[in-house]
Amino acid sequence: MMDCRALLRPLLVAQGLPAREQGDWLVVRENAPVIGAWVVSEARQLETTLVQLDVQVALEARRVMVESFVGFGGDRQAACLNALEVFARGVLPVLAAGLWGAESDAADVENWTVRGRLFRAVLGRAVIRNRAPDPAAFPTDVIDDLHAALEGASLEAKPHWMRLYCANPTGESPVYEALLDNQPWPQGEAALRADAWPPAEHFWTARWFALLTP
Secondary structure, three states, X not given: OEEOHHHHHHHHHHOOOOOEEEOOEEXXXXXXXXXXXXXEEEEEEOOEEEEEEEXXXXXXXXXXEEEEEEEEEOOHHHHHHHHHHHHHHHOXXXXXXXXXXXXXXXXXXXXXXXXXXXXXEEEXXXXXEEOXXXXXXXXXXXXXXXXXXXXXXXXXXXXXXXXXXEEEOOOOOOEEXXXXXXXXXXXXXXXXXXXXXXXXXXXXXXXXXXXXEO
């Protein structure tokens, strides 16, 4: 795997999070979760390089958050930067506010109760790629539906993370995916399917990320 710490570090600094190397990781705050980024697959299609870049956050021993991003560009570095740009827009502000105490205008903070347990919910904004319809036409209750779907989950008093993904492939059925703590989350996927998504003639994707801390 290709180590992408050199590309990740400037994004952390821009968020007000200077980081130092420690082994394979970047340390943002002492005694806090560490972060790293690696290219796990790469392909070449005509003049375009495609990569899957995984950002990992080690929350505690044997508990690692993994967020995967597709990037494309003229070469490997350009593709990695493209993938990290999506991370910086939708996930990094959430991690900064939820794990490292840095304020961000690109994340909202709410108090959520799940089965009687109180969590601090840090909610990222939707990241929309390709030729999507007017964002105003997207359903406005995605996050509320996410909260409702969590009532079917048994959450311990520790950090939990959620990723929602929708895609509208041209001429094909829409794709929905929901993950809770890296694992498929049927209740979250059902909530996505139940929302009223706008019709579109072109391919687009949208993803949301959220973090709960006790």
